[in-house]
Amino acid sequence: MAKITYITDDNKDHTIEVQNGLTVMEGAVQNDIPGIDADCGGGMACATCHVYVKDEWFNKIPKKEDGEEDMLDMAFEPKKNSRLSCQIVVSDELDGLTVNIPSKQG
Amino acid sequence: MIKTDALIIGAGPTGLFTAHQLKLIGLSCEIVDNLDKIGGQCIELYPDKPIYDIPAVPECTGEELTNNLIDQIKPFNIKFHLGERVDQVKKEADNWNVKTSNGTIFQTPNVIIAGGVGSFEPRKFPVKECEKFENQSLFYSIKDKKIFEGKTVSIFGGGDSALDWAVELSKNSKVNLIHRRDEFRGAQATVDKVHQLAKEGKINLLTKYQMTAIKGENRLESIDIKSDDKEFKTLKTDYVLGFFGLIMQLGPIANWGLNMDKKTIEVDTEKFETNQKGIYAVGDICSYPGKLKLILSGFHEGALAARACFKLARPNEKYRFEFTTSSKTIKERLGVKSD
Numbered sequence: 001m002a003k004i005t006y007i008t009d010d011n012k013d014h015t016i017e018v019q020n021g022l023t024v025m026e027g028a029v030q031n032d033i034p035g036i037d038a039d040c041g042g043g044m045a046c047a048t049c050h051v052y053v054k055d056e057w058f059n060k061i062p063k064k065e066d067g068e069e070d071m072l073d074m075a076f077e078p079k080k081n082s083r084l085s086c087q088i089v090v091s092d093e094l095d096g097l098t099v100n101i102p103s104k105q106g
Numbered sequence: 107m108i109k110t111d112a113l114i115i116g117a118g119p120t121g122l123f124t125a126h127q128l129k130l131i132g133l134s135c136e137i138v139d140n141l142d143k144i145g146g147q148c149i150e151l152y153p154d155k156p157i158y159d160i161p162a163v164p165e166c167t168g169e170e171l172t173n174n175l176i177d178q179i180k181p182f183n184i185k186f187h188l189g190e191r192v193d194q195v196k197k198e199a200d201n202w203n204v205k206t207s208n209g210t211i212f213q214t215p216n217v218i219i220a221g222g223v224g225s226f227e228p229r230k231f232p233v234k235e236c237e238k239f240e241n242q243s244l245f246y247s248i249k250d251k252k253i254f255e256g257k258t259v260s261i262f263g264g265g266d267s268a269l270d271w272a273v274e275l276s277k278n279s280k281v282n283l284i285h286r287r288d289e290f291r292g293a294q295a296t297v298d299k300v301h302q303l304a305k306e307g308k309i310n311l312l313t314k315y316q317m318t319a320i321k322g323e324n325r326l327e328s329i330d331i332k333s334d335d336k337e338f339k340t341l342k343t344d345y346v347l348g349f350f351g352l353i354m355q356l357g358p359i360a361n362w363g364l365n366m367d368k369k370t371i372e373v374d375t376e377k378f379e380t381n382q383k384g385i386y387a388v389g390d391i392c393s394y395p396g397k398l399k400l401i402l403s404g405f406h407e408g409a410l411a412a413r414a415c416f417k418l419a420r421p422n423e424k425y426r427f428e429f430t431t432s433s434k435t436i437k438e439r440l441g442v443k444s445d
């Protein structure tokens with residue numbers, strides 16, 4: 001279990017407890033947090049689950065695997081701290097993780 | 107105007123198998139898809155990835171699955187309308203009047219929406235002002251490459267489309283190729299070619315840059331780009347091309363008076379009919395308790411929706427259940443010999 005904070009584009013905080021093993025994307029979708037579309041359902045094929053990870057967390061979470069950076073090329077306004085939230089699996093170590101949701105997914 | 111017993115929106119796996127089911131029971135149908143190719147997500151998003159959960163097919167790629175589905179409907183000679191988006195569905199007496207982006211009009215008692223997560227459309231630049239120049243000096247696909255001759259063209263993207271066009275257009279135009287990072291995801295041979303042309307000064311390669319502004323009064327004049335290290339550059343340019351792949355947009359489906367749940371359409375599980383009589387939704391786009399977004403579920407949903415279409419297309423006949431192994435009529439439709 002980890003507490004994860006999603007900050008939507010209108011600067012609202014949504015803090016929820018997400019079970020280990022789910023992805024940061026699933027945590028948002030299951031709790032109706034707006035701004036994450038996840039059109040491909042976690043298949044790393046759509047880049048509509050794009051988030052910005054707060055700097056202090058970016059190096060702590062598991063690194064990008066093959067293909068994620070390629071998909072991020074297609075995301076809306078990608079930055080250095082961009083990730084696909086469907087590729088971040090929740091574990092106890094992620095307790096306190098904060099991500100920002102971009103203004104649009106595409 | 108085209109009259110048909112059923113119109114299928116979407117040529118993904120669900121739409122293809124639904125067409126098979128319609129033709130098997132003797133109904134006519136046509137298929138419209140916004141993509142310029144058949145296969146939906148399987149062909150656009152993962153043609154080379156293997157799928158392991160198609161019943162009786164231990165392993166096949168997205169492209170193989172699509173080709174097999176196309177083979178299976180070959181006997182029926184079904185008409186496809188590719189590169190057309192269904193924009194409008196309107197009630198007209200006992201029929202639905204369906205209109206596409208190319209102006210094709212269908213009249214049909216049954217509309218089957220097999221639209222996945224929506225139609226595939228190009229991803230656009232985040233910069234709002236880009237809309238002003240779209241289809242005049244800013245494009246997301248190329249129809250006529252002659253217009254670029256002798257001009258300056260700024261190409262954005264890191265995949266095969268961006269690289270191929272950069273190489274091609276560098277023959278007769280001044281090309282800027284701009285990408286958000288150093289690595290490209292296109293074919294290695296093309297990447298090497300681009301680096302070669304950059305060395306020879308034929309392509310102006312700008313990596314780790316993204317667009318921040320686009321300027322011009324009546325004509326496009328210049329764009330501003332910014333690097334990761336917050337360094338700005340202004341580039342004079344006649345044309346801008348963006349190749350960021352495709353995104354699925356629900357688009358017009360939301361305006362057809364259907365009960366929606368987020369981006370999906372609510373259906374019953376007997377006919378897969380929506381709240382509108384004669385409009386069905388199958389595959390990824392439909393929702394009901396327990397819905398699984400799997401290809402195999404789409405096949406089941408399409409089979410039932412096809413049977414439901416029979417009633418409206420042939421109001422004076424009764425649908426008879428038959429097996430393909432034993433029905434003479436079905437074998438005739440398939441063009442195979444009966445024993």
Ligand SMILES: Cc1cc2nc3c(=O)[nH]c(=O)nc-3n(C[C@H](O)[C@H](O)[C@H](O)COP(=O)(O)OP(=O)(O)OC[C@H]3O[C@@H](n4cnc5c(N)ncnc54)[C@H](O)[C@@H]3O)c2cc1C
Nearest residue numbers: 043116118120140146147192221222224225226389390401
């Ligand atoms: C990476 C990845 C891996 C997957 N792996 C598997 C797997 O192993 N097993 C499995 O069962 N499933 C898998 N899936 C899911 C599977 O691909 C989908 O369930 C399936 O493609 C849904 O088929 P569909 O025909 O309903 O929709 P789609 O395949 O999405 O096709 C819908 C089509 O409708 C068109 N369309 C929509 N609106 C309009 C309109 N208004 N006008 C014209 N055309 C329109 C679209 O352009 C599109 O081509 C995977 C998906 C992804 C992304």
Ligand code: FES
Nearest residue numbers: 042044046047086
């Ligand atoms: S949900 Fe599609 S890439 Fe993450």
